[in-house]
Amino acid sequence: METIRDLQKRYCSRAMIVAIAVALVLVVLGYKPLARGLVLGTLFSIINFVLMGQTLQARLAKPRSRPTLAALLSVLARYALMAVPLIIALQYEPYHIVTAVVGLFMVQAAILFESAKNLLWHRSSATGIGK
Amino acid sequence: MEIELQSMIKVAAYLGGGMSIGFGAIGAAIGEGHAAAQANRALSENPELSGDIVKTMLVGQAVAESAAIFALVVAILLLFLQVPAPTVLKAASLIGAGLCIGLGALGSGVGSGMPAAEACRGIARQPQLMGRMTTTMLVGSAVCQTPAILSMVIALMLMFINFGDAPVVKAVALFGAGLCMGLGAIGSGMGSGHPAGEACKGLARQPAAAGPLTANMLVGSAVSQTPAIFAMVVALMLMFLNFGESAFNPAWAAFLGAALSTGLSAIGSGYGCGLAAGASCEGIARHPRNVGPLTTIMLVGQAVAQTPCIFGLLVSFILMFKAFPETAALAPAMALLSAGLCMGFGGIGPGLGNGMTAEGAIRWVARQSESASLLMRIMLVGQAVSQSTAIYAMVISLVLIFVI
Amino acid sequence: MAIEGIDLIKAAAYLGAGVAMGLGAIGPGVGEGMVGAKACEAIGRNPQQAALLTRTMLVGQAVSESTGIYSLVIALLLLFVV
Amino acid sequence: MDELGKIYQLIVPVGGVNLAFNLNVILMTWIVILLLIVFGYLSARHRSLLPGPMQAMGELFVTQFYTLTEDALGEKLAKTYGPLICALFMFLLLSNWIGIIPHLSEPTMDLNTPLSLGLMGFVLAHYAGIRAKGVKNYIRAYFEPIFFMMPLNLIGEIAKVVSISFRLFGNIMGGSIIILVVSYLTYSLVLPPFLNAFFGLFIGTIQAFVFTMLTIVYIAVQVE
Numbered sequence: 142m143e144t145i146r147d148l149q150k151r152y153c154s155r156a157m158i159v160a161i162a163v164a165l166v167l168v169v170l171g172y173k174p175l176a177r178g179l180v181l182g183t184l185f186s187i188i189n190f191v192l193m194g195q196t197l198q199a200r201l202a203k204p205r206s207r208p209t210l211a212a213l214l215s216v217l218a219r220y221a222l223m224a225v226p227l228i229i230a231l232q233y234e235p236y237h238i239v240t241a242v243v244g245l246f247m248v249q250a251a252i253l254f255e256s257a258k259n260l261l262w263h264r265s266s267a268t269g270i271g272k
Numbered sequence: 273m274e275i276e277l278q279s280m281i282k283v284a285a286y287l288g289g290g291m292s293i294g295f296g297a298i299g300a301a302i303g304e305g306h307a308a309a310q311a312n313r314a315l316s317e318n319p320e321l322s323g324d325i326v327k328t329m330l331v332g333q334a335v336a337e338s339a340a341i342f343a344l345v346v347a348i349l350l351l352f353l354q355v356p357a358p359t360v361l362k363a364a365s366l367i368g369a370g371l372c373i374g375l376g377a378l379g380s381g382v383g384s385g386m387p388a389a390e391a392c393r394g395i396a397r398q399p400q401l402m403g404r405m406t407t408t409m410l411v412g413s414a415v416c417q418t419p420a421i422l423s424m425v426i427a428l429m430l431m432f433i434n435f436g437d438a439p440v441v442k443a444v445a446l447f448g449a450g451l452c453m454g455l456g457a458i459g460s461g462m463g464s465g466h467p468a469g470e471a472c473k474g475l476a477r478q479p480a481a482a483g484p485l486t487a488n489m490l491v492g493s494a495v496s497q498t499p500a501i502f503a504m505v506v507a508l509m510l511m512f513l514n515f516g517e518s519a520f521n522p523a524w525a526a527f528l529g530a531a532l533s534t535g536l537s538a539i540g541s542g543y544g545c546g547l548a549a550g551a552s553c554e555g556i557a558r559h560p561r562n563v564g565p566l567t568t569i570m571l572v573g574q575a576v577a578q579t580p581c582i583f584g585l586l587v588s589f590i591l592m593f594k595a596f597p598e599t600a601a602l603a604p605a606m607a608l609l610s611a612g613l614c615m616g617f618g619g620i621g622p623g624l625g626n627g628m629t630a631e632g633a634i635r636w637v638a639r640q641s642e643s644a645s646l647l648m649r650i651m652l653v654g655q656a657v658s659q660s661t662a663i664y665a666m667v668i669s670l671v672l673i674f675v676i
Numbered sequence: 677m678a679i680e681g682i683d684l685i686k687a688a689a690y691l692g693a694g695v696a697m698g699l700g701a702i703g704p705g706v707g708e709g710m711v712g713a714k715a716c717e718a719i720g721r722n723p724q725q726a727a728l729l730t731r732t733m734l735v736g737q738a739v740s741e742s743t744g745i746y747s748l749v750i751a752l753l754l755l756f757v758v
Numbered sequence: 759m760d761e762l763g764k765i766y767q768l769i770v771p772v773g774g775v776n777l778a779f780n781l782n783v784i785l786m787t788w789i790v791i792l793l794l795i796v797f798g799y800l801s802a803r804h805r806s807l808l809p810g811p812m813q814a815m816g817e818l819f820v821t822q823f824y825t826l827t828e829d830a831l832g833e834k835l836a837k838t839y840g841p842l843i844c845a846l847f848m849f850l851l852l853s854n855w856i857g858i859i860p861h862l863s864e865p866t867m868d869l870n871t872p873l874s875l876g877l878m879g880f881v882l883a884h885y886a887g888i889r890a891k892g893v894k895n896y897i898r899a900y901f902e903p904i905f906f907m908m909p910l911n912l913i914g915e916i917a918k919v920v921s922i923s924f925r926l927f928g929n930i931m932g933g934s935i936i937i938l939v940v941s942y943l944t945y946s947l948v949l950p951p952f953l954n955a956f957f958g959l960f961i962g963t964i965q966a967f968v969f970t971m972l973t974i975v976y977i978a979v980q981v982e
Binding site: 540544580601602603605606607609610611612613614615616617618619620621622623624625626627628629631632633635636637639640643646647650651653654655657658659660661662664665667668669671672675676 | 683684686687688690691692693694695697698699700701702703704705706707708709710711712713714715716717719720721723726729730733734737738741744745747748751752755
């Protein structure tokens with residue numbers, strides 16, 4: 142039985158590994174700003190995902206909280222954090238903005254890739270995050 | 273003048289950025305709030321599964337949030353954008369871009385909360401289906417993001433394409449392009465959440481029907497997104513058609529009217545189509561043998577529910593292509609703006625109503641497939657009557673354009 | 677742009693006509709849709725009574741349609757009488 | 759994009775009034791009528807108990823719509839109006855479909871065609887109503903539920919004609935404009951076949967069916 146922490150760890154490490162691998166290729170090819178942007182974006186994407194898990198558990202623990210208002214506050218707080226890599230990339234030359242944006246979606250890409258794989262191979266209940 | 277333009281651009285960019293992140297965050301929050309409320313219910317039904325439910329919700333929310341992250345990216349770009357040659361055109365297109373992605377993310381955010389919510393409840397009922405359920409939920413919410421992606425494409429085009437020194441009236445057209453795409457994406461984004469949510473719910477009820485359910489969900493949400501695509505067509509035309517000779521005074525109203533006509537009427541049609549698709553997914557989960565008649569009646573119902581949006585598109589095209597003589601008076605311009613407003617608002621109700629009728633008919637075709645043709649006939653008659661109000665609105669719009 | 681009294685009145689009348697018909701179409705559109713949905717449900721439950729139920733649906737829709745027709749009349753009055 | 763607003767007109771002055779004929783629409787209408795006559799001839803040429811493909815198709819149309827009319831109007835009136843309803847549907851179906859052939863356009867794209875068909879249905883419905891109820895009862899129906907509702911009832915009747923004809927016109931016209939615009943934007947490369955199938959075949963069939971059904975319903979409402 143996988144705990145929530147394991148789940149987060151799995152997706153985060155996958156996203157980071159892919160990002161670092163792509164970044165290494167980019168560095169070898171000579172596009173250093175692109176690589177730096179990608180890693181920066183992915184880093185904040187992971188931080189956002191971890192924080193999301195924390196706030197979610199906190200909110201679900203007490204059932205009487207107003208869900209939408211609490212969600213709005215958590216979304217706004219996390220987005221303030223997500224804005225940081227974008228601002229860094231826009232202000233400093235060594236980080237490329239486009240790959241920073243791509244990096245922000247790295248965790249989502251990891252999640253969607255796995256479900257797409259499941260859908261295509263029809264390995265219905267044997268896989269997925271239930272394991 | 274140079275400094276004034278510079279500050280105008282800054283104001284426009286801040287306004288656009290604010291609207292973008294504001295609407296986007298609200299959409300994500302509503303979707304997430306809905307999902308959290310349902311997850312709470314699921315937890316109270318089946319507390320020992322709390323780990324699974326929280327995991328599902330976490331993953332669902334991560335994907336559902338991408339629409340709002342698009343809005344965030346655009347907002348930050350707007351705030352820090354350096355504009356080399358400030359023009360009025362650029363200012364208008366920056367506000368338009370912010371509005372476009374903000375409203376688009378609002379719809380998709382609300383819509384993709386639905387599959388997450390239903391998946392949480394479904395897992396509480398059928399924990400062994402977790403893998404399949406998560407996959408359906410993720411595919412569903414990924415499809416829900418399409419209108420937001422279309423909005424982002426239009427927003428980025430508005431921000432980075434240089435429209436040169438076209439006449440000032442083009443500024444209204446650019447703002448209208450953003451408005452049209454943003455409004456048009458709301459209905460489709462919210463609507464395509466319904467089939468995704470119902471598919472997750474249905475999976476818990478009838479796991480064997482997973483294949484037809486997923487297929488029907490994809491078809492249903494793809495058709496629900498047609499109004500958003502209509503809005504994108506109008507937005508692209510407003511951006512790229514050459515309006516060189518049009519005089520400023522009536523033309524600004526015509527462009528704004530064209531944007532409002534398609535954008536507003538797409539809200540009702542998109543949501544209505546989503547209701548029909550949701551009912552069809554629910555029906556397939558109840559009686560998987562009735563896939564054939566259910567898909568047929570869903571497509572027919574959606575096609576009729578899209579008619580108000582097609583009327584809106586027609587009025588938009590007339591407003592864009594008809595050449596209006598220049599005047600100094602306010603009344604002709606107001607008539608054109610009013611034509612767009614009339615058709616736009618007038619399309620919301622009938623689109624929604626047609627979707628509701630289709631929902632009712634589809635729900636009962638699933639239970640009583642032998643009276644499918646009778647129900648389809650009644651549905652078409654009922655929809656036709658409820659559409660007549662959209663037609664009155666179109667008549668008033670055409671009178672405003674051609675007679676006044 | 678010189679805006680005079682009569683021009684302003686005309687402009688307001690046109691805008692009013694559009695808004696009247698546009699917003700006035702929302703209510704009957706949704707309402708008739710609900711009637712249609714319920715009629716489909718009733719016919720699904722009881723297909724033998726289809727003719728009676730269709731007639732009832734049409735009468736109900738015609739009544740809720742009248743508010744839409746009122747908006748249409750008001751819009752036409754604003755366009756051609758004011 | 760220029761062809762969007764172009765109309766080929768034949769203008770005939772008759773006693774000081776210029777009558778404008780839209781040649782394109784007239785030509786297309788005649789093509790549709792010719793095709794229908796050919797279809798009718800082929801399907802009724804060798805009538806036999808074991809129908810050939812053409813006869814089977816014709817019988818399918820006729821029985822389907824005859825049953826629909828019978829359901830709504832009863833057996834006696836269905837004998838009178840059934841053939842008309844069936845012909846109306848086949849005409850509309852072919853009119854809406856003909857646009858998918860290049861260089862041909864739908865006659866229903868022009869408001870005059872649906873409007874005249876709608877007026878025909880309107881006159882027919884009221885004629886049927888007067889015959890069934892008598893003049894007195896027919897006129898009394900306008901003063902229900904209260905006498906001052908008369909103008910609104912009248913507008914409601916006229917609105918029926920407007921809504922039935924504008925619905926067909928708006929759908930077919932909107933669909934053909936969308937196809938034109940999209941093929942212009944994509945240089946006729948990507949979407950048009952799919953769009954033609956959707957708007958030409960699918961929407962065309964549904965709208966033809968809706969128009970026919972509404973004509974039946976309007977007659978039925980008047981007769982009751």
